[in-house]
Amino acid sequence: DWTTGNVIDEQVEAIRELVGDKRAICGLSGGVDSAVAAALVQKAIGSQLTCVYVDHGLMRKGETEQVEKDFVAATGVQLKVVDAQERFLAALKGVSDPEEKRKIIGREFIRVFEQAQAEIIADEGPAVEFLVQGTLYPDVVESGGGTGTANIKSHHNVGGLPEDLEFKLIEPLRKLFKDEVRMVGQELGLPEEIVQRQPFPGPGLGIRIVGEVTKERLDLLREADAIAREELTAAGLDRDIWQCPVVLLADVRSVGVQGDGRTYGHPIVLRPVSSEDAMTADWSRLPYDVLAKISTRITNEVRDVNRVVLDVTSKPPGTIEWE
Ligand code: XMP
Numbered sequence: 001d002w003t004t005g006n007v008i009d010e011q012v013e014a015i016r017e018l019v020g021d022k023r024a025i026c027g028l029s030g031g032v033d034s035a036v037a038a039a040l041v042q043k044a045i046g047s048q049l050t051c052v053y054v055d056h057g058l059m060r061k062g063e064t065e066q067v068e069k070d071f072v073a074a075t076g077v078q079l080k081v082v083d084a085q086e087r088f089l090a091a092l093k094g095v096s097d098p099e100e101k102r103k104i105i106g107r108e109f110i111r112v113f114e115q116a117q118a119e120i121i122a123d124e125g126p127a128v129e130f131l132v133q134g135t136l137y138p139d140v141v142e143s144g145g146g147t148g149t150a151n152i153k154s155h156h157n158v159g160g161l162p163e164d165l166e167f168k169l170i171e172p173l174r175k176l177f178k179d180e181v182r183m184v185g186q187e188l189g190l191p192e193e194i195v196q197r198q199p200f201p202g203p204g205l206g207i208r209i210v211g212e213v214t215k216e217r218l219d220l221l222r223e224a225d226a227i228a229r230e231e232l233t234a235a236g237l238d239r240d241i242w243q244c245p246v247v248l249l250a251d252v253r254s255v256g257v258q259g260d261g262r263t264y265g266h267p268i269v270l271r272p273v274s275s276e277d278a279m280t281a282d283w284s285r286l287p288y289d290v291l292a293k294i295s296t297r298i299t300n301e302v303r304d305v306n307r308v309v310l311d312v313t314s315k316p317p318g319t320i321e322w323e
Contacts, residue, residue, distance in 0.1 A: 004187040007180070008040065011172045015044035019130055024170060025117055026132035027109070028053045028071065028079070029204075030063040032197045033134030033173060035071055036185040040172045041132045042077050043188065049132070050078045050124070052116045054109060057085030057218060058204030061226040066193070074191050080120065084112045092206060092213040096251070098323030101213065105203040117167070131167030135174050136181060138278050177277045198243035199278065207323040211250035221248040223302045224268045228294050232272075235290045242275040244284075247311075247322045256306030258299075265306035268298055272310075273320055281315040 026038040028051050041049050053067050064081075072079050091108050095101055113131065121128050173181055178199065185195040205221050206213050225246040232244060247269040256263040270291070275281035295308040311318070 004180075004183045007176070007184055008043070008187060011040055012044040015041055015170060015172065018170065019045050019048060021048075021127065022130060023048045023050065023120075023124060023128040024130035024132055025049075025113065025120060025128060025167070026051045027113060028067050029134070029200070029202060030059060030067050031134070031200045032178075032185060032195060033136060033181060033199070034132075035134075035190060035194050035197075036181050036188065037132050037134035037170075037172055038071075038077060039075050039185065039188045039190055041170060042075050047078065050080060050120055050128075052113060052120075053079060053081045054112050054116075055081065055083050055085060056088040056105070056109065056112075056204065056206075057215075058088065058105070058206040058213075060200070060205065060229075061222045070191055071194060074189065074194070080116060082112055082116055084108070087112070088206075089213070089215060094212060096212050098207060101206055101323065102203050105206050109202070113167075129168055130170050132170045132172070134181075135171045137173075137175055137177055140174060141279070179276070196238065198238070198241070200243070201321055207321055208245055208247045209250050210247060210252075210322055217248060217250050220266075220302055220304060221246065221268075224248065224298045224305060227297045227301060228270060231290060231294045231297065232286075235287070235293075237286065237290065240274070241272050241284045241286075242278070242281060243320065244270060244272040245321055247271060248305075254307050258306065263306040265304045267307040267309050268302070268305050269322070270294065270308065270310050271320065271322070273315070275315075275320070278320060281320055283310075283312045283314060 024041060024045065026034065026041060026049060028034050028038055038051050055064055068079065068081065088105065088108055091104050092101060095104060117128055182195050201207060205218055209217050209221060228244060228246045232238060249267045249269060252267055253264050254267060256265060272284035272286050273281040274284045291310060298305055298308050
């Protein structure tokens with residue numbers, strides 16, 4: 001019988017047996033998957049786990065603080081924060097192709113981890129052998145690792161790993177769907193804001209900028225995303241939608257008018273979706289007044305954005321993310 005209690009007990013036992021007296025590292029992304037995976041492993045092996053938070057500069061507004069404060073407070077986990085923003089920006093310079101961006105971000109992510117590992121080993125000895133990942137069942141299937149389905153996108157958690165990976169992987173959520181992960185997180189006593197958090201891709205805002213990723217564009221998208229999230233929360237819609245990617249069409253400009261002047265700015269796309277497991281999705285029928293509020297605020301408050309458009313495509317044929 002499937003219960004969260006059974007899943008937790010089973011995984012805790014398996015992880016303890018696997019890890020033995022060795023040590024593990026877990027990357028926290030700020031999302032529910034890595035948080036639940038880390039909490040599960042923390043429950044199994046306690047202080048043998050060190051969490052690493054890579055600030056790749058592709059996070060949303062306030063996310064670093066949420067990991068550093070709320071998650072640490074809830075779990076008491078050991079956390080090492082790595083500021084790698086410059087490194088990721090340099091690696092992504094001049095790159096517009098979505099798959100190339102995903103591969104670069106995945107690769108750099110692992111490399112930063114290897115550096116963090118080396119530093120942790122210097123502190124704690126060579127027993128650090130395991131890497132915890134919050135890979136879910138849909139990630140496994142879509143990356144072609146499950147049922148032989150064609151590879152749709154190279155997922156950060158699965159396909160992006162380089163050949164020279166030195167860690168052994170622990171993937172305690174590999175058989176679970178998102179709603180099950182939330183239940184496990186709740187059972188583990190994680191705070192509501194983390195457990196109910198909407199999914200956010202590993203490559204972060206890097207795959208929500210259509211075009212080259214730059215610091216300026218990231219800052220712009222972060223502002224637009226923060227406004228959309230704020231208004232959706234204020235309208236009480238967080239539980240009704242699965243997630244709402246906010247996408248910057250950085251290579252597109254359109255003509256607008258604001259005040260007395262002609263503008264020539266970028267469009268922002270709102271991509272609110274309803275879904276059970278992210279394998280399929282439908283576009284969310286958000287109330288018009290909420291959409292209007294978001295649109296007005298983004299065009300007024302975000303420099304260089306003069307148009308907000310709504311994505312009304314289901315999955316399939318459109319994926320949830322734009323890249
Ligand atoms: P798509 O765009 O494939 O997204 O319909 C399905 C779900 O997966 C999330 N997503 C990712 N999650 N690493 C992740 O951990 C990734 O590389 C990645 N790409 C997409 C996406 O936000 C949606 O919830």
